[in-house]
Amino acid sequence: xxxxxxxxxxxxxxxxxxKPYWQEFEVPYKPLSNVxxxxxxxxxxxLTADGKQINPVTWDxxxxxxxxxxxxxxxxxxxxxxxxxxxxxxKQPIVLEPMSKFPVVRDLQVDRSRIFKDLxxxxxWIPIDGTHDIGxxxxxxxxxxxxxxxxxxxxxxxxxxxxxxxxxxxxxFMGAAIFSQVRLFNLHPTGEMTQEERLExxxxxxxxxxxxxxxxxxxxxxxxxxxxxxxxxxGRQTSWQLLKNLLLK
Amino acid sequence: xxxxxxxxxxxxxxxxxxxxxMKICEMGSEVILxxxxxLKRSHSVCAQGGINAAMDTKDEGDSxxxxxxxxxxxxxxxxxxxxVRDMCHQAPAIIxxxxxxxxxxxxxxxxxxxxxxxxxxxxxxxxFAGATTGxxxxxxxxxxxxxxxxxxxxxxxxxxxxxGAVLDGNxxxxxxxxxxxxxxxxxxxAGDAVILATGGPSQVxxxxxxSTVNTGAAATMAYLQGAKYANGEFIQIHPTAIPGQDKLxxxxxxxxxxxxxxxxxxxxxxxxxxxxxxxxxxYYFLEEKYPLYGNLVPRDVASREIYEIVYNQxxxxxxxxxxxxxxxHKTKEYLEDRLGGIIDIYKKFTGDDPREVPMKIFPAVHYxxxxxxxxxxxxxxxxxxxxxxxxxxxxxxxLYAAGEAxxxxxxxxxxxxxxxxxCIYTGLMMAPGVLNYASNISKSVEDVxxxxxxxARNYWTERxxxxxxxxxxxxxYKLHQELGDxxxxxxxxxxxxxxxxxxxxxxxxxxxxxxxVKCVDTNDWANPAASFINQLYCMIHLSKIITKGALMRDExxxxxxxxxxxxxxxxxxxxxEYIDYLEKKNYGEIAEDAFPPGHLDYMRRYEENNTHWxxxxxxxxxxxxxxxxxxxxxxxxxxxxxxxxx
Ligand code: SF4
Ligand code: SF4
Ligand code: FES
Numbered sequence: 001x002x003x004x005x006x007x008x009x010x011x012x013x014x015x016x017x018x019k020p021y022w023q024e025f026e027v028p029y030k031p032l033s034n035v036x037x038x039x040x041x042x043x044x045x046x047l048t049a050d051g052k053q054i055n056p057v058t059w060d061x062x063x064x065x066x067x068x069x070x071x072x073x074x075x076x077x078x079x080x081x082x083x084x085x086x087x088x089x090x091k092q093p094i095v096l097e098p099m100s101k102f103p104v105v106r107d108l109q110v111d112r113s114r115i116f117k118d119l120x121x122x123x124x125w126i127p128i129d130g131t132h133d134i135g136x137x138x139x140x141x142x143x144x145x146x147x148x149x150x151x152x153x154x155x156x157x158x159x160x161x162x163x164x165x166x167x168x169x170x171x172x173f174m175g176a177a178i179f180s181q182v183r184l185f186n187l188h189p190t191g192e193m194t195q196e197e198r199l200e201x202x203x204x205x206x207x208x209x210x211x212x213x214x215x216x217x218x219x220x221x222x223x224x225x226x227x228x229x230x231x232x233x234x235g236r237q238t239s240w241q242l243l244k245n246l247l248l249k
Numbered sequence: 250x251x252x253x254x255x256x257x258x259x260x261x262x263x264x265x266x267x268x269x270x271m272k273i274c275e276m277g278s279e280v281i282l283x284x285x286x287x288l289k290r291s292h293s294v295c296a297q298g299g300i301n302a303a304m305d306t307k308d309e310g311d312s313x314x315x316x317x318x319x320x321x322x323x324x325x326x327x328x329x330x331x332x333v334r335d336m337c338h339q340a341p342a343i344i345x346x347x348x349x350x351x352x353x354x355x356x357x358x359x360x361x362x363x364x365x366x367x368x369x370x371x372x373x374x375x376x377f378a379g380a381t382t383g384x385x386x387x388x389x390x391x392x393x394x395x396x397x398x399x400x401x402x403x404x405x406x407x408x409x410x411x412x413g414a415v416l417d418g419n420x421x422x423x424x425x426x427x428x429x430x431x432x433x434x435x436x437x438x439a440g441d442a443v444i445l446a447t448g449g450p451s452q453v454x455x456x457x458x459x460s461t462v463n464t465g466a467a468a469t470m471a472y473l474q475g476a477k478y479a480n481g482e483f484i485q486i487h488p489t490a491i492p493g494q495d496k497l498x499x500x501x502x503x504x505x506x507x508x509x510x511x512x513x514x515x516x517x518x519x520x521x522x523x524x525x526x527x528x529x530x531x532y533y534f535l536e537e538k539y540p541l542y543g544n545l546v547p548r549d550v551a552s553r554e555i556y557e558i559v560y561n562q563x564x565x566x567x568x569x570x571x572x573x574x575x576x577x578h579k580t581k582e583y584l585e586d587r588l589g590g591i592i593d594i595y596k597k598f599t600g601d602d603p604r605e606v607p608m609k610i611f612p613a614v615h616y617x618x619x620x621x622x623x624x625x626x627x628x629x630x631x632x633x634x635x636x637x638x639x640x641x642x643x644x645x646x647x648l649y650a651a652g653e654a655x656x657x658x659x660x661x662x663x664x665x666x667x668x669x670x671x672c673i674y675t676g677l678m679m680a681p682g683v684l685n686y687a688s689n690i691s692k693s694v695e696d697v698x699x700x701x702x703x704x705a706r707n708y709w710t711e712r713x714x715x716x717x718x719x720x721x722x723x724x725x726y727k728l729h730q731e732l733g734d735x736x737x738x739x740x741x742x743x744x745x746x747x748x749x750x751x752x753x754x755x756x757x758x759x760x761x762x763x764x765x766v767k768c769v770d771t772n773d774w775a776n777p778a779a780s781f782i783n784q785l786y787c788m789i790h791l792s793k794i795i796t797k798g799a800l801m802r803d804e805x806x807x808x809x810x811x812x813x814x815x816x817x818x819x820x821x822x823x824x825x826e827y828i829d830y831l832e833k834k835n836y837g838e839i840a841e842d843a844f845p846p847g848h849l850d851y852m853r854r855y856e857e858n859n860t861h862w863x864x865x866x867x868x869x870x871x872x873x874x875x876x877x878x879x880x881x882x883x884x885x886x887x888x889x890x891x892x893x894x895x
Contacts, residue, residue, distance in 0.1 A: 015774045030494050032598070037495040043726040046769055055770045056726075058777055060286065062460040064496040065594055067384055068290040083495075084597045105431060106775040113407075116287065120399050125392035126351040131275055131677065137348030139360040146586070149353035149379055152388060153590075156289055188351045 004029035006038055007049070007093040010057055013104050020104075023057075024049040024093065035075060035082040035094065036061050039108075057096075059108040066222060069155030072162070073098060073108045079162040079220055082108075099162045101169055112158050118174045119156075122201045124181040126191050138189040151184040151230065153223045160217035160227055172206030176217035179208055180230035186237065199234075199241045208234050254279045255687040258425050258440035260411040260467060263291035264383070264669060265652025266446030267390035268676025269683075274397040276684055281438060283427060284407045285462050288391050292448050292460035293672065296383025297591055298367060298503035299375035300347075300669040302340035306357075306364055311372035313337040318887060320667060323369040323547050324618070324660020325807035326863060326889035327480065327882055332625055332657050334886060335633040336674045343673055344376050350389040353378045355587075365587075366506045369547035369664040369894075380501055380590035386669055410780055413470045414443055414648050415705045420475065421690075422647035423697050426709050431775045435709050437702040439694050441687035442647050445471060446676065449617040449653035451484075453788050453795065454741075455733025457614035458490055458499040468621050468654045469787035472794070477644045478868040478875075479656040480619030481791070482798030483808050485663055486742050488551035489574055490613035491598055497613035498598055500574060501591050502665040504608075505544040507583075510575045511535050511555070512607075513564045523566075523573055523607045534558055539895040546894045549662040549808045552612040556742045559611075566609055575607035612742065616668060618659040618808065619798075621650040622867060625657070631885065633678070638686030641679040647690070649683060651675035656865070661807025716779045721765030725782045728766060732759050732785075732792060740796050744811050749800040756796060760789050794868045794875045801877050804862040816854045818891055819847045827852050827890045855891055863889060 005026045013020040026049040027041040036059070043056040061071035064083045071082040074097040076090060087094070102110035154177055161167045161175040182198045185191035202208045211231055218227040255278040259270045262284035270280045284291070303316040316337040321328055348354055348362065354376050355363040364373040378385035397403045408430045415424040415437055424439040450465020451457035472478040489504065489511075490497040505511070512531045519526065535554060536543045546554075555572050559565035566573060576584060576592075581604050584592060592603050601608070622644055626637035633640070641649045651672070658671040739752040763786065770778035805815045826844055830852045833839050841849060864879035 014772055032492070032494045034495060034598075040495060040726070043769070044724055044730070046724075055772055055776075056778070058770075058775065062286060062290050062292065062462055063295050064460065065295065065498045066597065067294050067381065067590075067594075068460070070286060070290045086598070086600075106772070109775065112287065116289075116395075120395055123396075123399070125396045126349070126389075127396070128346075128349050128393070131272055131346055133342040133345065134349075136345050136361075140356060141360050142356040142358070142363075145353050145356045148351075149385075152351075152353050152378075152385060153381060155294075155384070156287075185351070190349065191351060 006033065006087050008038055009093045009095045010108070011097040012057065012107050013098070014106065016103055016105060023054065029087070033087040035085040035087070035096065036064060036071065038087065038094070039082070057108065058106050067155060069157035072157045072159055074100070079159045081157065081222055084222070099158060101162050101167055102158065103169070112156070115156050115158060115161065115177060118178045119181060122174070122178050122182050123194065123198050124178075124185055126185060126188055127194055128190070140189065144187065148184055148187050151180055151225060154180060154225055155223065157222065159220040159222060163216040163220035165214050165216060166210055166212050173210050174202060174206050176227040176231060178202070179211075179234045180225055180227055183230045183233050195237070196241060199238050202234060203238045203241065208238055255441045255684055256281065257683060257687065258283065258438055258443045259446060260425065260444065261291065261446035261448060261652070262288040262391070263293035263446060263448055263652060264386055264390060264672035265654070265676040266444070267387065267394050268673045269444050269446060269651060269680055270403060271390060271393045271397065272677050272680035273684065274402040276680060278684055278687070280403045281440065282394070282403055282405045283409050283411055283425070284405065285410055285430070287407050288394070288405065289387065291387060292463055293387045293669070294384040295458065295460060295499065296669050297380045297499060297501035298506065299365065299377035299382045299666045300344065300386065301367065301374050301664070301666040302344040302376060302670070303337065303372065303374045304341050304344070304362070304364065305372070306361065307373050309372050311374055313340065315372065316340065316374060319370045320664055321660065321887050322892055323664040324662050325892060326884060326887070327483070327660030327806065327865070329625070329657040330883050330886040331627050331631060331633055335678070336658060336671060339674055339678070340670055343670065343677070347386060347389060350393060352385050352389045355379065365503065366545060367665040368502050368505070368545045368551070371542070375506065375666040377503065380503055380588045383669060386673070411445070411447065411467050412709050412783070413705070414474055414645060415439070415702055416474065416645070417697050417701050420645065422645050423694050423701065426705050428713075428780060430777070430780065433773065433776055433779070435706060435713060437706050439702065441690070441694055442649060442683050444649040444651060444679070444683065445621065445654050446651045447654045449620070450788070450791050451614050451617065453733065453736055453792050454614040455730055455737045456497050458487060458497055459614070464784045464788055465617070465791050466784040466787035468650065469791045471621055471643060471645065471648060471650070472868065473787070473790060473870060475645060475870065476648065477622035478619070478794055479622040479865045480798070481617070481794040481868055482802055482866065483618035483661050484614060484740075484795065485548060485616040485618060485808050486552040486612045487615035488548055488555055488612050489610040491595055492571065492609070492611060493598060498594055499613070499615070500595065500608060500610050502548070504574060504576060504588060504591065507587050508576070508579055509544065511544050511572055512575060513558055513566060513572050517563050518568050520567070524577065532564065542894040547662055547664060549810070550894060552742055553810055555612055570611050571609040572611070573607035574610045576603050577605065577607060614737075614741070616663055617653060618656070618661060618663055620654045620656040622865070623650050623655045623657060635678060636681050636685055638682045638689065640682040641675055642686070647686065649679060651679055661809060713779050713783070716782050717768050719766050719768045719782065721767050723762050723766045724769060725766045725778065725785050728759060728762060729785050729788065732756070732788060735759070736792055736795065740799055742810060744799050744809065745813060746800060746811070749796060752796050753793070753800065756789065756792050763789060797875050797877055798866045798868065802862060802866060804858055806862065816851060816858060818893065819845070819851055821845060822848055822851065822891065822893065824890045824893050827855065828888065831888065859889055
């Protein structure tokens with residue numbers, strides 16, 4: 001009798017500019033395996049299902065517990081983290097592809113630096129006076145804290161951007177993750193003081209006006225971040241800002 | 250000509266690296282930040298439970314001095330006292346700073362910071378942001394560093410790997426050799442100082458709570474270049490982790506801090522559903538043996554007790570190496586708010602909901618108390634001189650270490666929620682000293698001949714060319730697994746010399762087989778194999794340090810447990826008797842009946858043992874092997890005494 005195996009079909013690409021191709025794999029079944037455990041198995045025995053020696057598949061991962069955001073890919077067509085994709089819970093052959101909205105680096109690795117650049121544009125930080133000891137932070141209700149906490153769990157994984165019909169490889173749309181971060185910082189008593197700077201960024205090109213409200217983003221977020229709520233809130237805040245700009249100019 | 254800005258190379262984008270980068274920028278110097286992946290993905294995000302600072306917001310009588318005492322005692326007196334004391338006194342200011350930076354710390358009804366209890370202390374001194382505190386702290390520091398990047402002071406090189414220090418003819422560190430993980434190019438960076446904030450080495454073990462990048466390679470490379478590596482044998486085994494194939498995911502100590510109880514069925518092999526087992530047929534072994542600290546005994550104690558229950562008393566759940574960690578007596582709302590993040594992790598990886606059924610957990614490799622030896626300087630009053638260029642400097646001049654990569658803050662066992670603190674503390678604390686070093690060095694980096702950099706680059710280019718040509722029959726990833734299994738089996742919670750001796754040979758065999766490795770990837774772009782093989786080489790050296798250190802240390806201290814050298818503390822012993830004993834010694838002979846039977850003997854053994862072993866073990870490279878010597882620990886502030894938690 002054949003020992004139990006796990007079947008995978010993986011889209012591969014050697015370089016950013018080279019052509020993608022598909023390979024199939026079969027690795028021994030082990031209880032509690034996730035997709036990453038399968039990829040590690042391919043590293044240890046780099047053979048395709050028909051026994052061809054190949055370069056091991058490459059992928060990104062670090063924490064292996066869905067908190068770093070690194071290991072995002074398309075699994076059976078759905079964007080998600082590969083570390084929490086348990087083999088027992090998904091259909092085989094497991095089809096793995098890199099995310100489609102970001103340039104492929106190699107195999108399942110993509111370059112998501114655009115998200116980090118957008119975070120910089122959006123000034124997604126609290127502008128503190130300095131690191132010296134000037135005492136306590138602002139008093140804040142625990143309910144406000146709770147509201148912010150949910151938003152601050154965003155691990156820049158890119159699922160919401162991959163799922164968004166408005167976000168394409170070459171437009172400048174910032175996407176739900178960024179809008180939600182602007183909300184996070186505007187909610188902080190200190191962050192609020194500079195909220196206009198952040199609002200101006202998402203009122204410009206690629207900003208919130210381009211969001212078609214398709215709500216695909218919120219369904220794909222592994223951290224259950226209320227992205228549509230954030231988008232609606234940012235819509236309100238930017239409208240106000242627009243009005244203010246008109247009246248004050 | 251305008252004076253150029255100092256330029257510091259920071260390796261690692263976790264809490265220590267980000268803190269150092271932020272502070273250095275604030276002081277007006279430039280930082281080049283090297284990270285193995287994108288920032289925000291570092292291992293610090295895995296820390297769950299919280300960060301310690303004694304603010305005594307509940308009027309329990311806590312103070313930084315008590316935090317200091319708990320930390321030193323928790324570490325079995327092997328931590329460097331003046332530094333730990335400074336850290337504990339800085340802790341409240343660090344929390345305030347983080348709070349001002351926008352960390353979503355849980356709050357009280359009045360809107361102030363909330364604190365919870367953690368292991369090894371009787372006080373509520375752990376500030377927390379849900380159960381993802383590490384992630385939250387990394388993000389807020391990352392945001393501040395992004396702000397400096399926006400202002401042009403930080404240059405980030407993500408997807409770059411540190412390979413080694415560029416040393417000049419006098420052995421002074423003048424920069425770093427960097428490997429671009431995408432183009433696979435190797436180049437050098439010149440800098441006024443280099444900081445290794447490269448984290449811990451838990452990947453040396455096959456299954457741990459570590460992230461995949463935690464190979465300890467950068468710190469090991471410093472050792473291979475001549476730096477001292479201290480206390481490598483002190484590896485923390487976290488008592489509660491979730492069993493898994495690729496990784497043992499951490500179940501935070503906060504689960505116990507929030508009331509989680511550890512138990513096993515009293516009857517071995519009991520097959521009933523856990524919740525069908527009545528209270529009186531459950532063995533809450535930590536609560537019974539340690540009435541004072543209960544489930545919140547320090548980690549080394551808890552791990553040993555779980556090991557004892559499973560392997561010696563054979564009481565593991567379903568006969569497996571597992572015990573229950575039970576939260577089902579808490580309300581769902583409470584758990585969601587306080588522990589949501591970790592409950593989700595458990596559910597995602599096991600399919601079971603900890604709100605409905607007790608979790609099954611077992612100890613796992615978690616943290617290295619040891620690391621690169623680092624220096625510091627005290628003032629005449631015994632305080633830390635925060636301007637001193639010696640703070641956090643390794644034994645290689647100009648090369649610094651911080652965070653889990655250093656060695657001075659946790660002694661023989663780290664207390665929960667002290668790691669986030671030590672990472673941020675070291676990063677912030679070292680900055681003025683590093684810049685003083687950079688300003689006062691007699692020969693500037695511009696005056697170092699370019700040949701020094703060329704030679705370093707050539708050496709590493711050749712080395713990687715050779716690795717890429719390796720064409721034996723050993724798969725490097727498999728060999729890594731074997732190395733990890735070897736350490737897992739033999740250098741874990743309970744240690745004995747025969748097994749350790751065998752392990753030394755087993756590692757030698759793996760080292761011999763390493764020569765026969767095959768570079769399994771031939772791509773000339775974004776090829777991770779060569780880099781991994783180099784890391785494996787480092788991990789082999791590191792495992793030698795850990796194993797030899799463990800073999801030579803013939804005692805039981807903190808996480809290093811050798812039953813053959815257990816001093817067998819009498820069960821009715823009170824640690825204050827020891828203080829009394831030291832006092833009495835000043836007045837001549839002590840009468841044999843001055844203490845309860847057996848106690849005097851025990852105290853003499855304890856004292857005698859400390860004269861040999863209350864020392865840092867220092868590994869240096871000699872003929873390809875770790876040579877281990879011992880250096881004194883500063884115990885000037887708190888008298889070492891036996892630990893006891895019941
Ligand atoms: S609502 Fe739709 S268009 Fe807007 S960000 Fe979400 S997925 Fe994209
Ligand atoms: S909002 Fe959610 S899906 Fe989008 S990047 Fe953040 S964590 Fe990922
Ligand atoms: S590896 Fe970190 S989220 Fe999957």
